[in-house]
Structures are given as structure tokens and as C-alpha cells.
Amino acid sequence: MKQLILLVYLSLTLFSCAPEKTMNKKINGNWNLISINNEILPASFRETVTFSPEGRNGKIAFHIENNNKTNDSLGSYTIMKYESIITSFKDNSKLGYTETIYNFTKCTDNELILTQQNKSSNVYYFKKAD
Numbered sequence: 814m815k816q817l818i819l820l821v822y823l824s825l826t827l828f829s830c831a832p833e834k835t836m837n838k839k840i841n842g843n844w845n846l847i848s849i850n851n852e853i854l855p856a857s858f859r860e861t862v863t864f865s866p867e868g869r870n871g872k873i874a875f876h877i878e879n880n881n882k883t884n885d886s887l888g889s890y891t892i893m894k895y896e897s898i899i900t901s902f903k904d905n906s907k908l909g910y911t912e913t914i915y916n917f918t919k920c921t922d923n924e925l926i927l928t929q930q931n932k933s934s935n936v937y938y939f940k941k942a943d
Contacts (some may be wrong), residue, residue, distance in 0.1 A: 888901050896916060897917065900913050
């Protein structure tokens with residue numbers, strides 16, 4: 814009987830920790846963009862990305878400051894295991910959505926590196942803001 818209880822407990826533990834939920838916990842919060850393609854951003858440019866998990870997916874917000882002008886964008890994201898993240902933003906000019914796929918190159922508690930799929934030269938380096 815003890816073995817059956819242990820087996821049920823272990824099964825529940827394994828299935829409750831889906832890779833998407835684990836990655837969502839890691840990226841949760843505010844991240845400052847530090848560089849693109851190993852080039853440090855100019856002092857007049859600042860970008861913050863906020864990930865707000867909702868289960869295995871979530872909401873994403875971009876806040877960009879460039880030469881005293883600001884731009885905010887809200888969208889959603891989907892995580893595909895530990896490998897990639899798909900961002901989706903409403904595109905009013907096309908009456909649809911613009912989706913971009915990034916690979917998780919590195920993801921720690923303080924650093925996040927995303928490489929855009931199909932454009933491997935687009936590498937984004939973020940540091941945790943919180």
C-alpha cells in the first residue's frame with residue numbers, strides 16, 4: 814500500500830512540472846534589454862520586457878524609450894518546452910497577428926538570451942530588472 818501511495822505521489826509530481834511551467838517561472842518578471850548581436854544599446858534607447866505567466870503561456874509587454882519617445886506593446890506568448898517562445902502581437906495594418914519565434918539560448922535567474930529563429934543573427938541579451 815505504501816508503494817502505491819508513493820507511486821501516485823511521484824507521478825503527480827512529475828506531471829505537474831511541465832517544461833513550459835518551469836520555464837515560465839524562470840522568465841516571470843521584468844527584463845532589461847542590454848545588447849543586440851553583442852552591441853550595447855545607445856544611452857538614448859531603453860527597452861524593458863515584462864513576462865506575466867498564465868499557466869504554460871502568458872502575456873508579454875514591451876516598453877521602449879527612444880530619444881524621449883515611448884512606445885508600449887502588449888501581446889501574448891507561448892512556450893514550447895525548454896526550447897522556444899512564440900510572441901504574438903495584434904497587427905492592425907494586416908488585420909491579424911504578427912508572430913515571432915525565438916530560441917532560448919540561455920535562461921538563468923538573472924540572464925536571458927533569445928535568438929530569433931530564421932534570423933540567427935538577431936540575438937537579444939536581457940538582464941533581470943527585479
